[in-house]
Amino acid sequence: MASQSPQSTNPTIATATVTTPDGPTTTTLSPSIPIKLQTVPHLSDYLHPLQTFPNPLDQNPFFHPSAGFYLSPTSDVVFRHVIQDLSSPDFTSSHLAYHRAGPRNRIFFDPSRVRAAVVTCGGLCPGMNTVIRELVVGLWELYGVREIYGVRAGYRGFYSGDPVLMDPKMVHNWHKRGGTALETSRGGFDLDKIVTAIEDRGYNQVYIIGGDGTLRGAVKIFEEIRRRKLNVGIVGIPKTVDNDVGIIDRSFGFETAVEMAQQAISAAYVEAESAVNGIGLVKLMGRSTGHIALHATLSSRDVDCCLIPENDFYLEGKGGLFEFLEHRLKNNGHAVLVVAEGAGQDMIPRTDAQKQERDESGNLVFLDVGVWLKSELKKWWDRDHPKDLITVKYIDPMYMIRAVPANASDNLFCTLLAHSAIHGMMAGYTGFVAGLINGSYAYIPLEEVAVAKNPVNTADHKWAWVRSVTNQPDFLRS
Numbered sequence: 001m002a003s004q005s006p007q008s009t010n011p012t013i014a015t016a017t018v019t020t021p022d023g024p025t026t027t028t029l030s031p032s033i034p035i036k037l038q039t040v041p042h043l044s045d046y047l048h049p050l051q052t053f054p055n056p057l058d059q060n061p062f063f064h065p066s067a068g069f070y071l072s073p074t075s076d077v078v079f080r081h082v083i084q085d086l087s088s089p090d091f092t093s094s095h096l097a098y099h100r101a102g103p104r105n106r107i108f109f110d111p112s113r114v115r116a117a118v119v120t121c122g123g124l125c126p127g128m129n130t131v132i133r134e135l136v137v138g139l140w141e142l143y144g145v146r147e148i149y150g151v152r153a154g155y156r157g158f159y160s161g162d163p164v165l166m167d168p169k170m171v172h173n174w175h176k177r178g179g180t181a182l183e184t185s186r187g188g189f190d191l192d193k194i195v196t197a198i199e200d201r202g203y204n205q206v207y208i209i210g211g212d213g214t215l216r217g218a219v220k221i222f223e224e225i226r227r228r229k230l231n232v233g234i235v236g237i238p239k240t241v242d243n244d245v246g247i248i249d250r251s252f253g254f255e256t257a258v259e260m261a262q263q264a265i266s267a268a269y270v271e272a273e274s275a276v277n278g279i280g281l282v283k284l285m286g287r288s289t290g291h292i293a294l295h296a297t298l299s300s301r302d303v304d305c306c307l308i309p310e311n312d313f314y315l316e317g318k319g320g321l322f323e324f325l326e327h328r329l330k331n332n333g334h335a336v337l338v339v340a341e342g343a344g345q346d347m348i349p350r351t352d353a354q355k356q357e358r359d360e361s362g363n364l365v366f367l368d369v370g371v372w373l374k375s376e377l378k379k380w381w382d383r384d385h386p387k388d389l390i391t392v393k394y395i396d397p398m399y400m401i402r403a404v405p406a407n408a409s410d411n412l413f414c415t416l417l418a419h420s421a422i423h424g425m426m427a428g429y430t431g432f433v434a435g436l437i438n439g440s441y442a443y444i445p446l447e448e449v450a451v452a453k454n455p456v457n458t459a460d461h462k463w464a465w466v467r468s469v470t471n472q473p474d475f476l477r478s
């Protein structure tokens with residue numbers, strides 16, 4: 001088996017030794033591979049001079065920063081891509097890197113003057129309360145911040161109600177609760193009112209927890225704050241149970257949702273197995289991406305076919321869903337289907353009014369693919385097998401998979417994301433996101449994350465794994 005070890009210690013890797021069955025061989029990778037360090041906006045870009053302070057962790061009576069504890073803003077980086085094709089011309093272009101998240105030895109806020117605001121927007125996701133809790137506890141314990149406000153009910157809460165003052169006592173068990181104790185909402189984004197409220201209330205650190213829409217709003221808030229030259233930092237912590245935000249490895253809460261989905265799939269399997277020609281149909285979340293369906297399918301092994309928005313499917317004819325199910329029912333007597341909510345939307349008949357329907361944030365309101373599929377399955381069977389029984393049991397656990405507390409691994413993830421956000425904010429970064437890249441915490445420009453989508457790549461290995469687990473059709477009409 002070949003292994004590779006970089007020979008150069010400076011960031012321009014020139015050679016690598018590859019150990020092959022014939023012994024080590026040194027390969028010249030490229031004369032020089034420049035590193036492109038992604039710039040994260042900083043308060044000092046538009047406000048100067050800005051006073052700096054030593055990190056109060058230096059004085060913490062219980063905690064003694066060791067050598068290397070503080071990260072360097074210039075040399076501690078996380079690479080965007082760890083998978084490389086050494087033979088590709090792209091390999092010789094440049095390596096994109098992000099600032100590594102963590103404490104800096106100088107900070108840009110006097111903790112006694114920090115007024116932090118935390119807001120949650122969009123749909124629920126397991127772990128929102130953990131992030132809030134850890135923001136409060138982290139700001140309080142690590143940096144000695146005492147004014148930490150919870151903005152109620154999403155973006156509209158900045159200008160439409162009073163915030164709640166939070167302290168560690170108040171939030172101490174929030175990580176055990178699903179949902180968001182601050183409440184959330186869709187819509188209500190009024191840029192001028194929000195930024196004016198931030199100014200009027202004297203917030204100088206704003207922590208925004210939300211999905212793709214929320215992050216697009218956060219970019220606008222950041223830009224307006226910069227235009228008004230306010231000493232206010234803005235950080236986004238991506239929250240998306242669908243895992244539809246790009247660049248980051250995954251969103252917090254996603255693993256919990258996949259775990260919860262197993263229960264629905266197991267129930268569908270039992271129902272299907274216990275009926276004559278039983279079909280268990282499970283709808284999972286995923287408006288534009290099928291990550292939950294994909295991961296739940298891979299981990300459950302009870303699924304015969306997984307339908308996601310990124311892979312169009314069809315019902316009738318050769319290579320279609322009905323033909324496939326016919327074989328499965330004949331061979332096994334039962335089948336389990338998992339469908340992501342955004343799959344098949346183009347195939348469901350809808351009225352003109354339904355075509356226009358949007359939620360308060362402007363997201364298209366989907367029709368229920370599970371209800372439609374169940375009815376199509378029954379029509380097909382009654383037409384082609386009028387004498388045989390069929391049972392279709394449809395399970396819709398959509399809200400059950402996201403309205404639960406985070407599992408242990410997501411709770412840990414939420415904690416580290418919150419602390420990463422705090423350290424970055426204290427270091428003066430703004431207009432940024434704290435996120436996981438290749439297993440390490442990094443600071444990424446908000447602007448970049450807000451437009452980065454994360455579709456399932458049906459051409460890569462992960463989707464091939466699904467196909468090898470289910471042996472389902474590829475739905476490419478031949």
Ligand SMILES: Nc1ncnc2c1ncn2[C@@H]1O[C@H](COP(=O)(O)OP(=O)(O)OP(=O)(O)O)[C@@H](O)[C@H]1O
Pocket residue numbers: 121122123124154155156185186187188189210211212213214215216217218220239240241242360361363
């Ligand atoms: N392009 C945008 N510009 C400004 N604000 C936006 C934009 N898109 C959405 N928002 C606001 O962000 C908030 C959340 O948006 P949305 O309801 O789309 O949820 P989300 O953040 O995408 O989360 P989810 O993953 O649950 O859909 C809402 O208050 C909405 O008005």
Ligand SMILES: O=P(O)(O)OC[C@H]1O[C@](O)(CO)[C@@H](O)[C@@H]1O
Pocket residue numbers: 122123124186211241242285286287341359402
């Ligand atoms: O909370 P609501 O408005 O019903 O929205 C549900 C949507 O929210 C999400 O959970 C996240 O975007 C989607 O999977 C789902 O379509």
Ligand SMILES: [Mg+2]
Pocket residue numbers: 122211212213
């Ligand atoms: Mg969204």
